[in-house]
Amino acid sequence: MIVQSSAPVALIGGAPTNEAALKFVLSLADRVVAADGGAGTALAQGLALDSVIGDFDSIPPLVRAAYPADILHHIAEQDSTDFEKCLMRIDAPLILGVGFSGARLDHQLAVCNTLVRWPTRRCMLIGEEDVVFLAPPTLALDLAKGTRVSLFPMGAVEGRSDGLNWPIDGLTLTPDGQIGTSNFATGPIGLSVTAPKLLVILPAEYTGAVAQMLLKNGARWE
Known part of the structure; x- marks a missing residue:
């Protein structure tokens, strides 16, 4: 694990980030992580990052140089997306993702695929219109x-x-x-x-209610 926290962790992706969603996740999160190009969003917002994780194919050199080398975690393999690289290496009761929707459709589909393949990682993704998460049992x-x-x-x-x-x-x-x-x-x-295979998509106004639900002990796949 690269990031371990007893509180929710904010995860910032490289897609456009809704200001209200970002404000919400920062209000709950104990630590802030960027998935590769999400570091650019974090830098533009003046956010201090705990870690940047990814293959670093979409982080501009100037952005990379703006952060200390010891928080940059280069994962070179190409068998997983940057989002999956992060989920694999974050241990937290809930991961709050922003910047993973509203850009490329293939990236959004890959993110949905990852939510299902890592059911033990409680994660919700918040966009301008929707909040999406893997249905717990x-x-x-x-x-x-x-x-x-x-x-x-x-x-x-x-x-x-x-x-x-x-x-x-x-x-x-x-x-x-x-x-x-x-x-x-x-x-x-x-x-x-019956299985960790179903995505739930709700209006973004229910983001807070979803977070509270997912933080309950029973709302997880073991």
């Missing part, structure tokens, strides 16, 4: 009636739901078959799933 969220709730399977997964206009009970969700986007809440929701 069970969850409960107090959502207003009519709130958009999108469920996207990254593999075959079944589950049960309460408080969704279209329940998922009895369905097998798959990325090439039945999905669950554009559902909506009829009030507070409950969800249980």
Whole structure:
């Protein structure tokens, strides 16, 4: 591990960063880490970084030179993305990611793939419009009636739901078959799933509620 913390850790990516999202994660985080080119965002915001992790193919030389050499962790292998390199090396109760959406679609898809392949890392990604996270075994969220709730399977997964206009009970969700986007809440929701394969996408206004839920002891895959 490069970063170990008993409190949430902020992780900054190289995509455009929403100011409100960045302010939120910094209010909760104990430490701040940049994924490769995210160091440029951190520098522009005047943020002190604990670590920069990545293959360093997208960090400009002037940005790299602005940070002490001992916080720069160059991971040369090309079998993983910079986001995955970070998730592999951060041990924290929750990783709060910003700067991982709103730019290249292939990067966003790779990030979603990583969330599913590292289910023991509790992580939420916050953008201008959405917050996305891997559904834990069970969850409960107090959502207003009519709130958009999108469920996207990254593999075959079944589950049960309460408080969704279209329940998922009895369905097998798959990325090439039945999905669950554009559902909506009829009030507070409950969800249980059989495998760490389901991404939950909610409006960004529920970022705080999601963080509180994910920090609960039971909201994790072992």
